[in-house]
Amino acid sequence: MPLSSEPSWLNCEVSTGTTIMAVEFEGGVVIGSDSRVSAGQSVVNRVMNKLSRLHDNVYCALSGSAADAQAVADIVDYQLDLHSIAMGRLPLVRSAANMVKDISYKYKEELVAHLIVAGWDKRCGGQVFGTLGGLLIRQPFAVGGSGSTYIYGYVDATYRPGMSKEDCLQFTTNALSLAMGRDGSSGGVVYLVSITEKGTEEKVVLGNNLPQFFDDETQLV
Amino acid sequence: MASLSVCQPQCGGFSFENSKRNALLEAEFTKLGHSLPAARKTGTTICGVVFKDGVVLGADTRATEGMIVADKNCSKIHYISPNIYCCGAGTAADTEMTTQIISSNLELHALSTGRPSRVATANRMLKQMLFRYQGYIGAALVLGGVDSAGPHLYSIYPHGSTDKLPYVTMGSGSLAAMAVFEDRYKQDMEEGEAKQLVRDAIAAGIFNDLGSGSNIDLCVITKNNIDYIRPHDKANKKGVRSGSYKYKRGTTGVLTKNIIPLDLELVEEVVQTMDTS
Numbered sequence A: 001m002p003l004s005s006e007p008s009w010l011n012c013e014v015s016t017g018t019t020i021m022a023v024e025f026e027g028g029v030v031i032g033s034d035s036r037v038s039a040g041q042s043v044v045n046r047v048m049n050k051l052s053r054l055h056d057n058v059y060c061a062l063s064g065s066a067a068d069a070q071a072v073a074d075i076v077d078y079q080l081d082l083h084s085i086a087m088g089r090l091p092l093v094r095s096a097a098n099m100v101k102d103i104s105y106k107y108k109e110e111l112v113a114h115l116i117v118a119g120w121d122k123r124c125g126g127q128v129f130g131t132l133g134g135l136l137i138r139q140p141f142a143v144g145g146s147g148s149t150y151i152y153g154y155v156d157a158t159y160r161p162g163m164s165k166e167d168c169l170q171f172t173t174n175a176l177s178l179a180m181g182r183d184g185s186s187g188g189v190v191y192l193v194s195i196t197e198k199g200t201e202e203k204v205v206l207g208n209n210l211p212q213f214f215d216d217e218t219q220l221v
Numbered sequence B: 001m002a003s004l005s006v007c008q009p010q011c012g013g014f015s016f017e018n019s020k021r022n023a024l025l026e027a028e029f030t031k032l033g034h035s036l037p038a039a040r041k042t043g044t045t046i047c048g049v050v051f052k053d054g055v056v057l058g059a060d061t062r063a064t065e066g067m068i069v070a071d072k073n074c075s076k077i078h079y080i081s082p083n084i085y086c087c088g089a090g091t092a093a094d095t096e097m098t099t100q101i102i103s104s105n106l107e108l109h110a111l112s113t114g115r116p117s118r119v120a121t122a123n124r125m126l127k128q129m130l131f132r133y134q135g136y137i138g139a140a141l142v143l144g145g146v147d148s149a150g151p152h153l154y155s156i157y158p159h160g161s162t163d164k165l166p167y168v169t170m171g172s173g174s175l176a177a178m179a180v181f182e183d184r185y186k187q188d189m190e191e192g193e194a195k196q197l198v199r200d201a202i203a204a205g206i207f208n209d210l211g212s213g214s215n216i217d218l219c220v221i222t223k224n225n226i227d228y229i230r231p232h233d234k235a236n237k238k239g240v241r242s243g244s245y246k247y248k249r250g251t252t253g254v255l256t257k258n259i260i261p262l263d264l265e266l267v268e269e270v271v272q273t274m275d276t277s
Helices: A066-087 A093-106 A146-158 A165-182 B019-032 B092-113 B119-132 B174-184 B191-208
Strands: A014-016 A020-025 A028-033 A037-039 A042-045 A051-055 A058-065 A113-121 A125-130 A137-139 A141-144 A190-196 A199-205 B046-050 B054-060 B063-065 B068-071 B077-081 B084-090 B139-147 B150-156 B162-164 B167-170 B216-222 B226-233
Touching: A014 A066, A020 A058, A020 A113, A020 A125, A020 A146, A020 A165, A028 A051, A028 A058, A028 A113, A028 A125, A028 A165, A051 A066, A051 A113, A058 A066, A058 A093, A058 A190, A066 A093, A066 A113, A066 B119, A093 A113, A093 A125, A113 A141, A113 A190, A125 A141, A141 A146, A146 A165, A165 A190, B046 B084, B046 B139, B046 B150, B046 B174, B046 B191, B054 B084, B054 B139, B054 B150, B054 B191, B077 B092, B077 B139, B084 B092, B084 B119, B084 B216, B092 B119, B092 B139, B119 B139, B119 B150, B119 B162, B139 B167, B139 B216, B150 B167, B167 B174, B174 B191, B191 B216, B191 B226
Parallel strands: none
Antiparallel strands: A014 A037, A014 A058, A020 A028, A020 A141, A028 A190, A037 A042, A051 A058, A058 A113, A113 A125, A125 A137, A190 A199, B046 B054, B046 B167, B054 B216, B063 B068, B077 B084, B084 B139, B139 B150, B150 B162, B216 B226
């Protein structure tokens, strides 16, 4: 029996339950997310794009509390804008990740959000940074959000260095679909963004086009 | 995190624990000639939809104070700027004041820029204020308007997160209203269609949610015109009493009459003249 007479989703904080992922490849990165936003047991947005543009060549993926993640992304968007105008060139991915890390670390106790920062710059090519808890770590690939726990085995087994862009897109789509299949807080569609020297390409994989994996229902004829 | 336990019953969903007890009580009551008390309502249904030429915002009109209806016909669609309106759910004072503050700041901003306000600006101001107060301002808003970049609709939550969508619902009746939207929403609807859809969504909230009630207000915002229709639909008209229940003079018979004059002594008389010049 619920404790309060009101349904839980009325006063629950809105969270992007979520599965997010980013993978480096030679010449760029692929960053992807699901699209579900929940408030308690209710889905309040089934098509949210959690890939937030920090700059033309740097994107970040949002997870955790929707308000906290959006606030951090908005602040870093602003700071990075100023920074790149001051420097007169596109920002480094590490600079963007550093800004996210600074906020995440300073307000560690108050915030409940994890942002994965990924992008391409001329100095170091494609890079993926994790900022969980206020650390800054470069990784070949990173997964995050509540759904990520279900796919650690899959990503560890499947990732190989030297994948192409198409391989990475497929890898990300597969991993996100698997997570969405098991995590109640992830679902909807898959948003993908690939960032290379040539620019950014945005893609949406709708529900009926998601890769099919083992599903109890499909097995029975 | 998730933990698997087979023997524990689920906490979510419907609980039918009290159905047996209720059935017994109802039987007892009817035996004595009474009926069970009706369910009380609290909460709100607000929603918005983007159509071909603009946005339609809708709201019910009941305001509650705990278990009591404080206002049977309150206005939940607030003015933000000539081209932007905002529906508010949650704590009435919070939604009222928040929208007034942002409306005021937006007017100053518009004078400063020399341009009509944009919906995205109002959204930014609202979300940054609500985030600053970390959810303590209980305002859940549906913000809609038409600006130089077209029609826009946002939902804004008390903690400061926002969603930009073609159709949104908020409040305790949001699930009922969203069910209607998910069934019948189409892109590029005509104004009449959109108004009917919003009306039906709010009606779903009023009748199916133990949360909202009274009338349906609509606000249609297009590029050159605002239609603030209050009320659009009087969904709950007060019934007409079928008989007169006044007792005629003489119904109660007077048995005895006893007049006791009170002996009062004038102690002090002070006259204060009023200055009416």
